Amino acid sequence: MNKEETVTFSRLKTAFCAGLAAVGLLVQPALAADYPHKTVKLVTHSSPGGGTDVFLRELIKHLSPIMDVTFVVENVRGGAGAKAIAYLAGSPADGSVFYGTTPSYINTSLLSKPEKTFEDLDPVVNLFQDPQIVFVRADSPYKTLKDVVEDAKKRPNQVRVGVSTPGSLDRQVMEQFKAETGTEVTIITHDGGGDVMLSVLNGTSNVGIGEIAELRGQIDAKKIRLITTYTEQRLPQFPDVPTAKEQGINLVVRKFRGIAGPKGLPREIVAAWEDATQKVLQDPKFKAWYEKDALIPAYMDQATYKKFTADFAEGQKAFFTKYGITTE
Structure with a gap:
């Protein structure tokens, strides 16, 4: 190929690639x-x-470019999660709609026995464990969880504790808290953690149970104060906050955060999520966010997550029996 032919070929190649790019x-x-x-x-x-x-x-800020998908978050509230479960169960199993999982969707299924339950959905992947924390308003007289216990013993049912939905893990753990401490407190349920935070700030609840991510703004503004964590060890992000176990209260809570979809998702859809989830957990910007908010990476592929979900459900049934929580 002579020099003129080489130049012509190069121009044709450039033009061809430009044309391909133009039509995607x-x-x-x-x-x-x-x-x-x-x-x-x-x-x-x-x-x-x-x-x-x-x-x-x-999550979607960082997952969207990885999957080349536009994500939309929709809040389907009501029935302590039952409406959201039913919505998913009735949606097409084609990869167009998913559900953000927590223990609530299992507890709601077991306790209220809705028409559609967690068994009507397919676990897809798990991403995190989310530490549970106990918090109060910044001007609260409670400095520790032991202070809450002592006051509750002096004033049965006068201490008000804000939790999220009736089927939430934090709501169920309050039964364990009462049994472990020999106290009676008034438990106030809400539609979600954001409402719990507002309940504590406006004085409706004396104490709240939640997660760092939903409280971060008020923590940074010093409007609320953390008094304990329901973890095995202190959180590195909050080294001055003691665990419940350190305060003589044997409470460790393991809350998971993952994704589920309608029953019967195609394998290729699940594989796409498994691949993308592992990538997003390594994304530096997403990692900076979840480490700051004390989320603990706990990736599970679908097979592992399905087994975990089934085992968790069995464990919750035993928990309800032990603490006399009705399943009717």
């Missing part, structure tokens, strides 16, 4: 090219500002 035919990453939907809905039972709502809205 240049090769894209396999995951983006293969995913069948450009818009995907993520449903949560949580109210705006609640833990799952905050988690999903942050």
Whole structure:
């Protein structure tokens, strides 16, 4: 090929590539090219500002470019999560709609026995364990969890504790708290963690149970104060906050955060989520967010997450029996 032919070929190659790019035919990453939907809905039972709502809205910022998908978060509230479960169960199993999972969707299924339950959904992936913390308003007289216990013993049913939905893990753990401490407190349920925070700030609840992500703004503004964590060890982000176990109260709570979808999701859809989830957990910007808010990476693929969910449900049944929590 002479010099003139080489120049002509180069120009033709450039023009051909430019043409492909103009019509979007240049090769894209396999995951983006293969995913069948450009818009995907993520449903949560949580109210705006609640833990799952905050988690999903942050997740999609980093997941969207990885999957080349536009995500939309929708709050389907009511029935302590039952409406959201029913919504998912009735949605097409084509990868266009998913649900942000927490223990609430299992507890609601077991306790209220709705028409559709967690067994009507397919676990897809798990991302995190989310430490549970106990907090009060900044001007509260309670400095520790022991202070709450002592006051509750002096004034039965006068200490008001804010939790999220009736089916939430934090609500159920309050039964264990009462049994462990020999106290009676008034438990106030809400639509989500954001509402619990407001309840504490306005004085409706004396104490709240929640997660760091939903409280971060008020923590930084010094409007609320953390008094304990329901973890095995102190959180590195809050080294001055003692665990419940350090205060003589044997409470450790393991809350998970993941994704589920309608029953019967195609394997290729699940594989796309498994791949993307592992990538997003390594994303530096997402990692900076979840480490700051004390989320603990706990990736599970679908097979592992299915077994975990089934085992967790059995464990919750035993928990309800032990603490006399009705399943009617």
